[in-house]
Amino acid sequence: MELLRLSKAAKRLGVHPVTLRLWADSGKIPVTWVGRERRFSSVDVEAMKVPAGGGDRVRLEGLYVRVS
Template sequence: MELLRLSKAAKRLGVHPVTLRLWADSGKIPVTWVGRERRFSSIDVEAMKVSTGGEGVRLEGLYVRVSGSHGGGNPCFRRRRRSCGPPRRARSSRSSVTGPVACGRTGPV
């Protein structure tokens, strides 16, 4: 029986070391203390690998942001959180191109 350090045991299980530390704290996997370090039995690690299907447990989440009916959220906060004010002035005197402003209106760029 080999005693594995936290990082090596986590790598064998395919999980993050913090996850393995939490599992040890909750009693899901036995831990042996060597001084101030946690060590995990290679037998326990292999048993945990078999019980989790050979790879780490993956809990994936999905985040979806739902906007309003106009499709872009609040148009005043689209870029750099500018308020809806008068259209911006041209950056240089030779620029006369108009385009969208932060609030969605068109005006000089």
């Protein structure tokens, strides 16, 4: 098990570092503190990955039409 820094873990997940920080604050992903830095277990990061096809995520679309 490797402990990843915030930026490297975010890159592996394909999300912005701020998003990963919010997930850690809300408890969505476990975090280990090393001094003043958050570190993420490579095992936990791999478990959070979404399959390339998007998995079973539902895509919502909206349409806005304005007629003058």
